[in-house]
Amino acid sequence: MLKAEDLKIHYGHVEAVKGISFEVEAGEIVTIIGSNGAGKSSTLRGISNIEDKAGGKVIFQGEDITSLPAHEIVDKGICHVPEGRHIFSQLTVEENLYMGSYSKTDQTKAEYQDKLARMYDIFPRLKERRNQDGGNLSGGEQQMLAIARGLMMDPVIMMLDEPSLGLAPLLVEQIIKLIKEINEDLGTTILLVEQNARKALSIAHRGYVMETGNIIMSDRREKLINDPKLAEAYLGVG
């Protein structure tokens, strides 16, 4: 469904992504794991075109979207939940969710209300805080808001960038569970970028491992988890 071919991203003279290719099939959870600075986030930013690509191609549902502007990529149904959450800090929770449906110009008010209600069902905490500024939420709440905002887009594919970043272990657990649910219940395809390899692999179907701008391994979950090379390359010690 989503295919990247020979993707390259440069920051000035630094080659953050050095020509990688990967694929995500419909209905899958695919994860890209790797340490800090491996180029995972840049990859996602390149796909959603908020970062200029130095080369390569992105194909979505058979269509070349390499050079579409960011807002049109969103229209196609690609949702990108960025690293560090990037919620709108001075908008209220509800306004943040509203921004999620920004591109849905053809949806009726009732449909919107319906979806909002569903989000509040999934995230009761957000309902409690619906009128607070996004910036005043805790880290975990912000992450939920970012995901909920993404879901408001009815995405075909959801790209999540480090959703567990900076969260307490219990919360990480919740978020990971949530992602799995989104995939299973809503049928949304997931591309998950994570540092927390174990967590990510616990729900993913397949995984890619990145190191310094290259993909060094890719396999099905079961194989990756048990691959001693992964532990060595990524976790350092077991």
Add this chain to the structure above:
Amino acid sequence: MAANIFEKIITNINKNKLKYIFLLIIVLLILPFVVENQYVLHIAVLTLMYVLLSSSLNVIVGYTGQYNIGHVAFYAIGAYTAAIISTRFNLNFIIVILISGFVASLFSLMLGIPTLRLRGIFFAFTTLGFAEITRLTILNWRSLTRGPFGIPGVPIPQIFGMRLSTNTHFYFMIFILLFLMLLMTYRIINSRVGRAWISIREDEQASASMGVDTFKYKIMNLMYGTFWAGVGGAFFAYFAGYVSADSFILDESFRFFAMVLVGGTGTLAGPILGGAVLTILPQVFRSFARYQMIIYGVAILLIIHYKPEGLLGGRTFKRDLSESEDN
């Protein structure tokens, strides 16, 4: 095509820097003897003066990244100090010029102490306010400045009993001042002090981590830059023989700023070219009378559009005027 040639010339100049600088100095020294047209000479004096002023602003904006958009205030303070002192006391002009520079410097110290802790653009706002306060004070404080009448009759400077009154005299005067300024700045920039200044522009936080007392060095930098603005102002007072507040409006400040940007920030050569281009350009277009300022405005827009880094390619600046904190 032309652009290529232009680039080539610049690379060539960069390669043989010393040779060309030497050549330029020779040409500038001979100029007043071959040019008989007093008007051209007059413009040459003005050009060198503006080069001095834009270079002095460049020290602050270009090297240390402090957004001083009210530079005209220090130019005005220098000019008025010179006019006031020289019309009341019988002092040698060299002393008067020095005093004027120091007075301008002193004002920048007073402005800098409370405001330099402000982040980039907020500091810019305060300098803008200060420029207006200075101009309005000049207009209001009639007992000292004669208000809107300005101060006429700034005496003709004398040295060794020689009266310096012709354009040629003033040409050499500003030439020497500019030469001194550039030489001093060149030496400072390539010393420990200059490195500290530039490091503040590049990354204030990292600079402090290297042991640089950033506040102190910012103050020093501001005082040094404004000293030369004051000197430039004092020179202007002698050259024009007359100062009035009309010469020190905010537009003049923006003009200095444009000169620095058009030439290229953070290099010695940039503001020299920028100052020269933006001084000579309006003179060239003066015969267009009412269209003159339109052309001037469009020229600034065009240059910034096609060469955002300046004609001579200065140091590029980060998007943000100030460093964002980690975390």
Add this chain to the structure above:
Amino acid sequence: MRKSYLLSLLVLTVIFTFVLSAGAAEDTVKIGLSAPITGNYAEFGENFQYSVEIAADRINANGGIRGREVEIIVRNSEGKPNVAASIAQEFVQNKEIVAEIGDFTSTSCLAAAPIYERNQMVQLSPTSSHPDFARSGEFMFGIVGTQAAEGPFNAEYIAKEYLGIDSVAVIYINNDWGVSTMENFVAAAEKVGLEVTGTEAFFGGETDFSAILTNVKQNNPEGVYIAAMYNEASQVVNQIDRMEWDVAKLAPSSVFSEQFLKLSGESGEGLVTNTFFALEDPKEKVQSFIAEFRERADRNPNLHAAVAYDSMMLLADAIERAGFDRVAIRDALAETENFEGVTGTIEFTDVGDVVRSYMIMEVKDGDWVVQEDYR
């Protein structure tokens, strides 16, 4: 590619100007005009240009001066003294220019004066009314009359005698002209026993006078003397009217213009000023100037336009007598006797000023009406 445009544009203009400055016809006589064509005083600079060009065309139509055509070299001083000085330098350098007209503000005139003086070229300012200007050199001439003369006339004849008031407040523009107008008026007022209840300054381009007027009104003066150009003066009378303040309004001759009537409307009614140029002057010379000016500028000339016209005519007269030598022109100009201009009879004093004979003029039914002829 695009960069090359910029460069070629620069190169072209440089060549262009050199060509321009090089191409000089032999049989012309050149007069420099330094005026604020852009900036805050652009309107006045424009008047200068129209009037001087009208005068030049007239002279040329009548065969020029000593058989040579007059050519006006216009330079924009932007209302800045330092620029006026640069222009002076350009004019004196150009040997074909025999004399200069301008600039508009006294500060610009004073800044340029030393250069003209040193290079012995006539600087004839149509509008500088600063008492120091004409005194500042042999070659400086002012023809609008100084505030040293106008101030006393306004205080004594307009305020005391014509309006019959005993106290007055002064509102003045905080520039060289405004301050000198205010000071001369205040000095004269004290002499004739006219009480000045207060003086308030404002800066050029000001739109809101309510604060100043509220201040002034506190002392209940019988009259308000508005030392401003017509733009701001019309605002002041508008806002006096708006306050429903019934007070006598008087102003120096700078307000006399059609624009003042347009901008002030009914609230200008009753304002008194002086003038030495009147639209209803029946002299043929005056009427034909007015007609010509109206044709070109699409409005009636004001005092500034009229004196600019006279400046050019005066110079032509002097050159006709003296020839094309700069110093000779200066001497001839100084010796001018009984020159009949559109602004009356002109003769220079020893220092190079003109003593004017003023008329009192009032706004009545939306028009300027000459009331009395004094002096």
Add this chain to the structure above:
Amino acid sequence: MTKILSSENLCKYFGGVRAVDQVDFSVDKGEIFGIIGPNGAGKTTLFNLLTGTLGVTKGKIYFKDGEITNLPPQKVTRLGIARTFQNIKLFEEMEVLENVKIGFHTQTKTNMLDAVLKNNKLKEDEEKVHLEGLKLLERVNMLDKKNNLAKNLSYGDKRRLEIARALAVKPEILLVDEPAAGMNPHETDEVVELLEQLNKEGITVVIIEHDMKVIMGMCDEILVLNNGVKLAQGTAAEVQKNPEVIEAYLGK
């Protein structure tokens, strides 16, 4: 072993966020001290507190025998504490050698007048700075790039240059923030080797690093932070065994 750097009940709050909360730790002279923890654990904030870049909300910091709480960064540096930054803060528009030269700021005395007069003080200073700068670059294998602009360097070179620049300060203790981030294994090995070498020469090293291989291999002692709170301090072996640490850091 003597303590060289330590904190007492150190806290830093941003509004309601407790970035660093009641952290006590101590670094012994001459050791390599690791700080680990998941992203957002407060490691970099802790560095910023130690070096004076950020003000302390509560608590105290000691260096050798004195207290350095809330000293401005330039004073902290003068005492002999140098650092590198997580997101690399080089002077990008300056040449590589110039970057290092700034590190000698505290050891040189040239003032503006000396520079203008070009007197002996300036000459001595410049000579010293030039020679020692070159030596440092040689040390990090960057001599051939001395005239490049810092912004044009590769990621690995930038990290190395930052370390070289910090060394110019002649620190007693060096704080490095993720020196191996974004490097390939070979480059990482080089950095590790460099740090170990420096340590042998007597510089105490405090290191924040995500690469466990690096941390576990080189550190004498490790501090583990999570959500601003200290979880443990101990040797690599001790820390690795600590169940709390395993849970927080590696995920359950």
Add this chain to the structure above:
Amino acid sequence: MFGFYLSQLFNGITQGSIYALMAIGYSLIFGTLGLVTFAYGDIVIFGVFVGYYFYAVLGLNLILAMLLALPITFLFGVLVEKICYEKFRKEARMLMLITTVGFGIFLRSASQIIFGTGNKSIPTLIEGKIEIGNLNILYIQLGIIIFTLIFIYALRYFLNNTRTGIGIRALSMDQDAAKLVGVNVDKSIKFGHSLGVVLGVFGGIMLGSFYNAISPMMGPNLGLKAFTAVVLGGITSIPGAVIGGYILGIMENLAVAVFSSGYRDVVAFIILIIVLVVKPSGLFGKEVKF
């Protein structure tokens, strides 16, 4: 004496309303583009002149003419954004600062050529007055104050309750995130900028109508006042801009009452510097990084 200060206060409130109107526009531009502009006053006056042109040259009804000017200035705003900002959105801010300076010089001179150099008079939009004690309040003064309030509320409604408005707010907080939820950032920036220009032009029309005069040279001074008001109140805070406008208007008038008229602007700028030193984010602004 009390009446004197009262009427000075009222003068200040009217003056402040106009500053406030202009400041809202300025603040909107500041928010969307994240930068200061020094061409704002010139652009605003240009817009007012467009209205004047419809009225005086084409002979349209005054109110209609002024209303017609608004959509035209909106389009003009798009053009300005393209010339001055578009290319420099990611570049150093001072480049934009200089493009606005260059554009201001250009526009001012062009306006003088197109519309003539002199002052032009605009009649009062609404005539009449009411008297309270010895205080005269003109309908136009009330109109200005009421319009200012209406605009503040309309703008707040727009920014809080409409799709485009929330989009603009979102974009001013986080451009990347705005892109990721499908905001067409380029279009929204242009829209926000143009809206700011239109608001300013409306303020300019009110000003022209109140003082009955406009001139191309009024621009820089007005722009500087709007700028000061915005910085005083707090950049990007719309209520802050309004309050900043009123504070500026009132302080200026009281300065005339207490000191002398010459020091009116000096007082304004001294207050500006003090506020910046004490609270850089302005009196009511949130901490923003610029």
